[in-house]
Amino acid sequence: MARPQIEKNKRKSCNFCADKVEVIDYKDAQKIRRYLTEAGKILPRRITGTCAEHQRMLARAVKKAREAALINYVYD
Numbered sequence: 001m002a003r004p005q006i007e008k009n010k011r012k013s014c015n016f017c018a019d020k021v022e023v024i025d026y027k028d029a030q031k032i033r034r035y036l037t038e039a040g041k042i043l044p045r046r047i048t049g050t051c052a053e054h055q056r057m058l059a060r061a062v063k064k065a066r067e068a069a070l071i072n073y074v075y076d
Contacts, residue, residue, distance in 0.1 A: 012049025016057075024057040026064040029071050036062065040074045 016024065026032070035043050035050075035058055042062055045055045065071045 014049060014051040014054055016054040017051055021054070024054065024061040026061040026068065027070065029065060032058070032062055032065055032071060036071070038075060040072055 024032075035048055037043060042059055045052065048055075050058060062071070066073050
């Protein structure tokens, strides 16, 4: 009996590209928190599926939001 082929390397699509987002706002803490781990680290592209351009914007927005005390550096 043949096994069904499983697509291993299927790329996730970038949510920001799908929504045609040009700038990620650091003040939108709810949206930014989706891309953080429980410990407060930024999730990598391979897990979130964001493109390189939006991942860089996201990292800048997270760092700016941390500095503005909108999100915590570390969660307990």
